[in-house]
Amino acid sequence: MNKKLKKHLVFWLFLTPSLLAFLMVVVLPFFSGVYYSFTDWNAIPGREVGFIGLKNYLNVFQDVQVLKALGTTLVYGTYSIILINIVGFSLALLVTQKMRSANLLRTVFFMPNLIGGLILGYVWKFVFLKIVPVLFQTDFTMLEATQTSLLAMAIVSTWQMGGYIMVIYVAAIQAIPEELLEAADIDGAGPGQKIRNIVFPLVAPAFTVSLFMTLSNAFKMFDVNVSLTGGDPARSTELLALEIFSKAFKELNFGEGQAQAVLFFILVAAITAVQVTITKKREVEM
Amino acid sequence: MRKAMALILALALLLSQAGCGKGDTDTEAAAGNGASSQEQVTLEIFQFKVEIVDQLDALVADFEAEYPQIDVVLDTVGGGGDYAGALRSRMNSGNHPDIFNVGGPSELALWADFLEPLTDQPWVENSFDGTLDMITRDGEVYGQPYNLEGYGLIYHKDLFEQAGIDAASVRTLSDLEKVFATLESKKADLGIETVLSYSVGDSAWWTAAVHTMNVPFAMQEDPVAFGDGLDAGTASIVGNNRFEGLLDLFDLLFQYSYRNLLTVSYDDQVANFAMKKTAVLHQGNWTIGMLKEIDPDLDMAFLPIPLSDDTAWNDGSIPVGVPNYWVVNSQTTDAKKEAAKLFLDYIASSDRGAKFLVEDCQFIPAFSNVDLEPADSLSASIIEYSKAGKTIPWMWPYYPAGYLDVPIKDNIQLYYQGNITKEQFLANLDKAWQDMK
Numbered sequence: 243m244n245k246k247l248k249k250h251l252v253f254w255l256f257l258t259p260s261l262l263a264f265l266m267v268v269v270l271p272f273f274s275g276v277y278y279s280f281t282d283w284n285a286i287p288g289r290e291v292g293f294i295g296l297k298n299y300l301n302v303f304q305d306v307q308v309l310k311a312l313g314t315t316l317v318y319g320t321y322s323i324i325l326i327n328i329v330g331f332s333l334a335l336l337v338t339q340k341m342r343s344a345n346l347l348r349t350v351f352f353m354p355n356l357i358g359g360l361i362l363g364y365v366w367k368f369v370f371l372k373i374v375p376v377l378f379q380t381d382f383t384m385l386e387a388t389q390t391s392l393l394a395m396a397i398v399s400t401w402q403m404g405g406y407i408m409v410i411y412v413a414a415i416q417a418i419p420e421e422l423l424e425a426a427d428i429d430g431a432g433p434g435q436k437i438r439n440i441v442f443p444l445v446a447p448a449f450t451v452s453l454f455m456t457l458s459n460a461f462k463m464f465d466v467n468v469s470l471t472g473g474d475p476a477r478s479t480e481l482l483a484l485e486i487f488s489k490a491f492k493e494l495n496f497g498e499g500q501a502q503a504v505l506f507f508i509l510v511a512a513i514t515a516v517q518v519t520i521t522k523k524r525e526v527e528m
Numbered sequence: 529m530r531k532a533m534a535l536i537l538a539l540a541l542l543l544s545q546a547g548c549g550k551g552d553t554d555t556e557a558a559a560g561n562g563a564s565s566q567e568q569v570t571l572e573i574f575q576f577k578v579e580i581v582d583q584l585d586a587l588v589a590d591f592e593a594e595y596p597q598i599d600v601v602l603d604t605v606g607g608g609g610d611y612a613g614a615l616r617s618r619m620n621s622g623n624h625p626d627i628f629n630v631g632g633p634s635e636l637a638l639w640a641d642f643l644e645p646l647t648d649q650p651w652v653e654n655s656f657d658g659t660l661d662m663i664t665r666d667g668e669v670y671g672q673p674y675n676l677e678g679y680g681l682i683y684h685k686d687l688f689e690q691a692g693i694d695a696a697s698v699r700t701l702s703d704l705e706k707v708f709a710t711l712e713s714k715k716a717d718l719g720i721e722t723v724l725s726y727s728v729g730d731s732a733w734w735t736a737a738v739h740t741m742n743v744p745f746a747m748q749e750d751p752v753a754f755g756d757g758l759d760a761g762t763a764s765i766v767g768n769n770r771f772e773g774l775l776d777l778f779d780l781l782f783q784y785s786y787r788n789l790l791t792v793s794y795d796d797q798v799a800n801f802a803m804k805k806t807a808v809l810h811q812g813n814w815t816i817g818m819l820k821e822i823d824p825d826l827d828m829a830f831l832p833i834p835l836s837d838d839t840a841w842n843d844g845s846i847p848v849g850v851p852n853y854w855v856v857n858s859q860t861t862d863a864k865k866e867a868a869k870l871f872l873d874y875i876a877s878s879d880r881g882a883k884f885l886v887e888d889c890q891f892i893p894a895f896s897n898v899d900l901e902p903a904d905s906l907s908a909s910i911i912e913y914s915k916a917g918k919t920i921p922w923m924w925p926y927y928p929a930g931y932l933d934v935p936i937k938d939n940i941q942l943y944y945q946g947n948i949t950k951e952q953f954l955a956n957l958d959k960a961w962q963d964m965k
Contacts, residue, residue: 284638285616285619285620286616286638286639286641287619287620288641288642289641371791381787381788383788385790385791386788386790386791472730474730474733474790474791474941475729475790475941475945476938476939476941476942476945476947477934477938488933488934490613491610491612491613492610492613492930492933492934493930493933493934493964494612494613494616494929494930495930
């Protein structure tokens with residue numbers, strides 16, 4: 243009894259601080275946000291907050307910019323998911339080879355992930371505007387047209403996320419039993435065959451995780467979007483999260499922005515849920 | 529191997545924690561200061577002008593030396609930052625500033641509950657005619673003007689002389705076109721890369737969206753009545769000849785500026801002009817600090833921004849206005865209100881304040897009691913226009929909240945890219961006004 247009580251005490255002692263923080267900065271704001279999405283709140287304290295029912299939600303569905311941002315997010319998401327996973331997996335293969343610099347390289351590849359997205363965006367903006375045109379001897383900058391801007395954003399997020407996804411793949415690749423690869427060697431399988439028939443199926447769980455992370459990150463992308471393109475030209479590179487921000491903080495329409503945010507939450511939750519269920523089926527039990 | 533990885537991850541976690549932790553300790557320290565000394569008054573100022581932060585810090589230091597019981601905490605969000613949004617956050621977080629900024633009539637109405645009447649303050653008498661109009665409501669004055677600012681097409685006097693252009697001759701759009709064409713044809717002689725330093729995007733998006741766009745509003749026969757007419761639905765942007773003139777002006781500016789105006793930052797825009805890579809800059813006299821930093825010997829003046837060849841539209845004028853007002857939070861303690869009024873009067877009435885306005889910030893003061901003369905060529909040019917009565921007002925403080933950043937900026941960029949026609953441009957602006965009013 244005493245032992246059990248102590249165990250409980252320790253359990254809650256450790257849990258309470260983070261639980262409190264979670265309640266205060268995630269759960270409470272979420273519910274107050276849901277409340278504000280049904281009002282015409284204009285963020286001026288002391289003003290009466292009018293309850294206007296579903297009007298904000300109806301407006302969201304008539305907002306052309308929301309649809310546009312959704313389309314933009316899908317395009318950007320496609321670019322970034324493909325790029326990040328290819329680069330992450332390739333890096334993982336590279337650093338699990340038997341070579342002397344493997345450990346150093348892991349650290350180096352992971353490092354960009356330690357830099358905040360905002361700063362990254364500003365640094366890369368300089369690269370895209372001032373360095374790339376000089377390197378390629380052209381007047382054209384990737385940030386002046388919509389499609390190349392989106393690609394530029396995907397490149398930056400790949401640079402940032404690639405190392406992180408690499409770590410996940412490295413863990414999975416290292417968990418592959420040595421004897422399987424050895425047996426394949428003895429049977430005369432080439433490196434391509436080994437990767438296709440052994441590595442791929444066995445890192446499928448990691449693939450689930452990575453795909454889930456890159457997909458939801460693509461949808462939630464905000465910082466690089468703000469600092470690299472800011473939605474320019476003419477809001478054509480504005481992703482969903484930035485669109486919500488514009489609605490609330492630039493048009494100063496907080497109720498409608500909040501309604502968009504609630505719908506956005508449902509969308510991201512639904513997409514990731516579907517994706518996890520589908521990819522789970524592909525995993526190989528060891 | 530695992531160990532190394534764990535170490536890396538632990539390091540990553542540590543770094544991200546450190547990043548979060550810093551902000552918390554700062555606020556705690558600030559709160560601690562206020563509580564520890566009881567007689568002390570902590571005056572929190574939240575302002576938008578990033579160009580004058582150093583000068584304000586120096587002013588605050590001298591103010592605190594003179595009034596040791598007042599502790600001033602200065603906080604600035606502006607430039608590319610979003611002051612309107614940041615102010616709302618501050619007000620809702622309960623961390624109310626005691627002095628903040630209000631831009632004009634729209635914001636005056638929004639923040640009415642938070643504004644302390646300042647009509648009895650000594651500087652009200654000394655403010656120039658018209659500078660308090662936008663901050664007056666029902667006979668009460670609620671704010672103190674920062675300064676007077678003007679913008680237009682800044683040009684290098686020596687380059688114009690070299691090209692044989694008489695700047696005084698520019699009154700109409702055709703005149704301006706001739707000037708640009710002459711400069712273009714003499715590019716190699718003058719050593720310039722581009723005629724005009726302009727931008728429609730990046731950190732200088734407001735050059736087009738706020739400043740150029742203001743001209744047709746300000747050149748209406750009665751600008752305020754036109755704004756009211758838009759609100760009431762009796763006036764419209766479509767079919768208004770000033771706005772048709774604006775589109776002609778845009779075409780001219782686009783033609784003689786950089787190949788791509790979407791990615792021109794504020795720094796690039798101003799620096800290229802300061803380094804004489806361009807002959808003309810579409811900006812205001814607030815750039816003087818930056819310009820002088822690059823080249824202290826620049827001699828410059830303003831060209832007007834014309835919309836047409838009809839001189840009856842106030843062509844030949846430059847827009848001059850008050851960028852923002854200092855206001856006092858009425859929902860703070862009396863001691864803080866007194867301290868706030870003291871600080872504002874220190875800016876407007878003391879000798880140190882006059883030095884701050886004219887010498888430190890190179891402002892054109894909005895008060896008649898300040899007898900220091902602005903020394904730089906841009907301020908001198910604006911004063912010349914003012915004395916000749918050739919000024920038009922700044923109308924954007926009358927726009928609905930949020931009208932500038934999204935709808936105007938967006939439509940100018942769409943028009944610049946050729947994605948919408950002139951008719952669509954005007955119709956979109958009408959619609960956005962109706963949606964947001």
